[in-house]
Amino acid sequence: MSEILQGLTSVVTPEILAYMFIGTTIGIVFGSIPGLTSNMAVALCLPMTFRMGTVTGIAFLIALYIGGISGGLISAILINIPGTPASVATTFDGGPMAKKGQAGKALGVGITASFIGTILSIAALICISPVLARFALKFGPYELFAICVFSLTMLASLVSGSALKGITCAVLGIVCSLVGVAPTGGTTIRFGFGFRQLASGFDILPVLIGLFAVSEIFAAAIWPERATDKDHIQSYKIKGFGFSLAEAAGQLWNLIRSSLIGIGIGILPGIGGGTSNIIAYSVARQSSKEPEKFGTGIIDGVVASEASNNASIGGAMIPLLVLGIPGDTVTAMLLGGLVIKGINPGPLLFTNQAPLVYSIFFAMIVSSIFMFAIMYLGMRFFVKVLTIPRYVLLPVVLALCFVGTYGANNRIFDCWVALAFGLVGFAMKRFKFPLPPFILGFVLGETVELNLIRSLQYSQNDLIGAFRQSPIAMVFLLIALTVVVFSVTKGLRGKKKPAV
Amino acid sequence: MKEKRETILMGVFFLASSALLFVSAMSIPAPNALTKGGDYMPKVMAVFLAVCSLGFLVTGIMKEPDQTGSGKAEAGQEMGKKQWFLFAVELALLFSYLYLLKTVGFLIMTSAYIFVQAWVITVKEERRPVKMAVIAVVSTVIIYLTFVKGFKLLLPAGILG
Numbered sequence: 001m002s003e004i005l006q007g008l009t010s011v012v013t014p015e016i017l018a019y020m021f022i023g024t025t026i027g028i029v030f031g032s033i034p035g036l037t038s039n040m041a042v043a044l045c046l047p048m049t050f051r052m053g054t055v056t057g058i059a060f061l062i063a064l065y066i067g068g069i070s071g072g073l074i075s076a077i078l079i080n081i082p083g084t085p086a087s088v089a090t091t092f093d094g095g096p097m098a099k100k101g102q103a104g105k106a107l108g109v110g111i112t113a114s115f116i117g118t119i120l121s122i123a124a125l126i127c128i129s130p131v132l133a134r135f136a137l138k139f140g141p142y143e144l145f146a147i148c149v150f151s152l153t154m155l156a157s158l159v160s161g162s163a164l165k166g167i168t169c170a171v172l173g174i175v176c177s178l179v180g181v182a183p184t185g186g187t188t189i190r191f192g193f194g195f196r197q198l199a200s201g202f203d204i205l206p207v208l209i210g211l212f213a214v215s216e217i218f219a220a221a222i223w224p225e226r227a228t229d230k231d232h233i234q235s236y237k238i239k240g241f242g243f244s245l246a247e248a249a250g251q252l253w254n255l256i257r258s259s260l261i262g263i264g265i266g267i268l269p270g271i272g273g274g275t276s277n278i279i280a281y282s283v284a285r286q287s288s289k290e291p292e293k294f295g296t297g298i299i300d301g302v303v304a305s306e307a308s309n310n311a312s313i314g315g316a317m318i319p320l321l322v323l324g325i326p327g328d329t330v331t332a333m334l335l336g337g338l339v340i341k342g343i344n345p346g347p348l349l350f351t352n353q354a355p356l357v358y359s360i361f362f363a364m365i366v367s368s369i370f371m372f373a374i375m376y377l378g379m380r381f382f383v384k385v386l387t388i389p390r391y392v393l394l395p396v397v398l399a400l401c402f403v404g405t406y407g408a409n410n411r412i413f414d415c416w417v418a419l420a421f422g423l424v425g426f427a428m429k430r431f432k433f434p435l436p437p438f439i440l441g442f443v444l445g446e447t448v449e450l451n452l453i454r455s456l457q458y459s460q461n462d463l464i465g466a467f468r469q470s471p472i473a474m475v476f477l478l479i480a481l482t483v484v485v486f487s488v489t490k491g492l493r494g495k496k497k498p499a500v
Numbered sequence: 501m502k503e504k505r506e507t508i509l510m511g512v513f514f515l516a517s518s519a520l521l522f523v524s525a526m527s528i529p530a531p532n533a534l535t536k537g538g539d540y541m542p543k544v545m546a547v548f549l550a551v552c553s554l555g556f557l558v559t560g561i562m563k564e565p566d567q568t569g570s571g572k573a574e575a576g577q578e579m580g581k582k583q584w585f586l587f588a589v590e591l592a593l594l595f596s597y598l599y600l601l602k603t604v605g606f607l608i609m610t611s612a613y614i615f616v617q618a619w620v621i622t623v624k625e626e627r628r629p630v631k632m633a634v635i636a637v638v639s640t641v642i643i644y645l646t647f648v649k650g651f652k653l654l655l656p657a658g659i660l661g
Contacts (some may be wrong), residue, residue, distance in 0.1 A: 051651050166658065168514065168552040175521065182528075182538030190528055191536055214594070220621040221590035223581045363629050395617035396639045399610050402598075403643055407653035415598050422594075430579070431510070449541040456536050461580070488555075 007358025010055045011366060020054055020363065022062040024370040024481065026379070032075050032083045032382050033390070034395065038068020040216075042333045043208040044397065046340075047404035056342045059073070059363035061337050063346055065330050065366040066118060069273055070375065073110040073306055074382050077103055078234050086273030087308035089281035093294065097457020100297050107379065108119075108242015109299045110306045113255060115372040117307035120259040121266065121314025121363045125321075132322045136347035141454035142466055144323075146480075147474035148448045151325050153480040154268060156437040163487035166437045169428070173441020174448060175477030178203060183446050184453045197422070206405050207442060208419035210433055213401045214422025220394050220428065238379065240362035245365045251303045254284055266327055268314020274311030274330070280308030314364070321345050321357065325444065327486040329436050332443045414472040504563045511556030518549035527657020589620060611640040 030041035041064045045478075049057030072087030073094065080095035083086045091112060097106040139147075152174075156166030179191045180201030186357040192198040211296050260278040265276040284304035294301050316327025324345040338345055343356065350357055358438035375382070403422070405414045428435060459466030526544035579587075597613040614636035619627060647653040 011596065035506065048651055050652075164555045168549070168556075171552060173544055173546045175542070175549070178542050180547065184536070184538060184543075186529070186531070186538050187539060188528055191524060215660070217594075217617070218587065218590055219619070220591075221617075222579075222586045224621050224623050226585075277557065389622075389626075391618050391622040392635055394621060395614040395634075396643075398617065399614055400599075400643055401639070403606075403610075403647055406601075406655070407647060407651070409652055412598060412602055414658075415601070419594055419598060423591075431506070452544075453536050453540065456540075461536075 004355040004358050006355035008012075008113075008362050010355065011362040015294050016059050016363075017366070019052070019060045020367055021370055021374070023060040023063030024067040024374055026072070027064040027069075028375060028378075028382060029067075029070035029385050031068040031071025031087075032386060033388075033393065034075055034079075034083055035082045036393065037084050037212065038065060038071075039208070039333070040212045040328050040397070041068050042330050043205065043212055044401055044404060046205055046333060046337055047408045049337055050340065050408060052475060054343065055340060055359045056411050057337060058334075058356075058360060059367075061334055062360065063362045063367040063370065065334065066310075066313060067374075068330070069112070070114045070306075071117075072210075072233040072309070073114065073302075074107070074379070075116075075386060076301075076377075077110060078236065078383065078385065079107045084273070086277055086312070087305065088274075089277040089305035090302055091295055092281060093299070094305075096295065096297030096303070097299070098236070100350045102297065103234045103236035105242045105299070106297075106302055107236060107345040108238050108240075108376075109251075109302050110239060111372060111375045112243070112248075113251075113303045113306040113377075115257045115260075117262055118313055118368040119365070120256070120307075121263050121311040121370065122361065123314075124263045125314040125317050125364070126361055129322050132318065133347040135351040135396075136177075137467070139174040139323075139347070139472070140470075141451040142470040142473040145448065145451035145478035146467070146470075147323060147325060148451065150476040150480045151319075151408055152437065152440060153443065155440050156434075157483045157487035162432075163490075164480075165433050166487075167431065167484070169361050169433050169435070170437040170441040173438040174445040176207070176438075176447025178449070183450045186232040195413070197411065202417055202421075202442075203408065203414060204333070204443070205408050206414040207421050208333060208336075208439070209401045209405050210418040210421025210423075211273070211428075211439065213398055213426035214418055215425030215429055217394055217398050218426040219389065219423060223269045225468050232473060233437055236379070236383075237279070238376070241376075248300060251299065254300055254303050255289075255307050258284065258307040259311040262311025262320075264307075266312030266405050267318050268315075268327070268410065276308040276312045277305040280304040282306075308347040311358055317360075317364070321360065322347060324339065324447070325375050326440065329439055332439050335443060347458065353419050355445045364378055366431075431448070443470035507556055507563060510551045511560055511620075514549055514553035514556060516544045518553060521549065522546035525636055536565065540543030550561040565573065585619070593617065601658075602656045604659055605660045607640060607644060607660060608658065611636045614639060 021456065026045065027038060028040050031038050040063055045060065047062055052060065053156050065394045069086050072083035073090050076087040077094035077098050078088035080091050080098070082091055093109060094106045097103065118260045146193055150499045153167070156170040157163040170375055179198055181187060181199060182191055189199050198456060211380040261280040261283060262273070262276040265279065281301055281304045284300055285291045286292065288300060318333045319325045319327045320335060324335065326335050335345065343349070343353065402415050402418070405418050406412060408414060425435065428438065467477060502587065521542055525546060526541045528539035529537070530539045531537040551617065593613070593616055597609055601609050615632050620634045644655065648655055
């Protein structure tokens, strides 16, 4: 009980509340502007947390995450372009509702569904994670290695259109994580190319800034029409919450079901709101008595999409806190933020630093409340922000990114690394190689290597025999193998079909 | 035909990269024959990358010349001569910004960078030099004050220092 109180009191301070308010607002702004994402918001603000206290920094990043995912609905409804991939399905009904003059209602429904989805997922996080953490305490190198491989293959095979490209990206991500001194010992700098700055490998910040922000500026420079396009913003008016009590009651089951889908998908490594909103929308349509009305502008579609994408937040936090394995790209950055603060997420976190875990839970609840209030009360401001042209925003954001990258270690070298990864990110986007498996590979690379080497040491180089002794590891590896075989076969079958 | 060639070229590129990775890993000192050291994981990854590259080569060779698929760039995103030129301009711009940042200083270089960058990513009809210059200077000063005064970061002072 005292740990819960400690967690609560460490979050409810004027300083942290102010940072969370700012973080939620920045997150919503980034989420609402197409081209700027919650990934970019977290990457951009990560260096700011270096000078903050542990709880302040983490609460700030969580606020950015929740704001970023939620903000996507504004542009999805008002300009029919999703602000983030997590709001793609919101455009299906949110856009038509706005065209029918019901933009205020769509926004009200979307904000409320986002809030309830987040709160339900936090409840799931609070209930599931301590139990899972107690179980995960028994995990050794075999299990940890197998879970990492499982996460990487799941993400690589299921998220991208091509399993081969996804797996290649995961491998390339691990290769980039190999730079620097090996975690298994020794003093040789691997692939340092004479740069002593690479002794501890690439910092996560320049890698993320490069992949997300610098690559975007290359695309904007090459196709300037994209940065100059003016979006037509629909007018809106929110009365009360924007919907009636009867309408809310009619959406209760849709809300709960979509939230459960979001939580379930969020828990699966690497798959977050970007996938859950589409699946929840499809399920809502299939189980509706009037499926033909979906896509014409009904609240069911907005509720399904927004409840599920926000519910993925709590779901994605479960593997991050319990196993130290990020559930999606943003949680991969949160992992970076936690590690920078000297915190190693994993089952021991729940026993050794329980007040911090409760602080994270409370920070998520407070951020959700902020998100709800800020989006309702500040809608006028966010709509104004949407009118700022991207050719103004992008250069300023990129300058901010370079400042943050430089400020982390006070060295230009990191900015050069960001530029190099910007070129990598641009090439990957150009040839449709997915970024998430690359990032997860980069983040998990060290854990994979460490646990593989330890597994080999424990088993005296008999890895197959070792995994036979660990049923958990065996199950995860078999699932991973099945997913890869299934995805590759599906891809090959798809390619054999004649082009129409 | 273009996509078939692209896929095969990707396979060749990844195969060459895996070979380079493996050869480079050979130069990392290994502890002894029984214990795995810092050279082990790069070698394993080189093998995985080689397997992936074979996947690209096989799918590329098997692909019908006129088949459309995931590797093709979206409409309006093709890389023509003009796009390659703009890519080179952008690269030169970022390179110059980073190269001169420490010598010239944050305030001057960032103002100049934001102005030129906004110019580069705006279509001709929308370019407003005065507005862009004001945005560049004001946003640079705000960034500077936020980070230097607010977050106590040290930014390159350059010739103004």
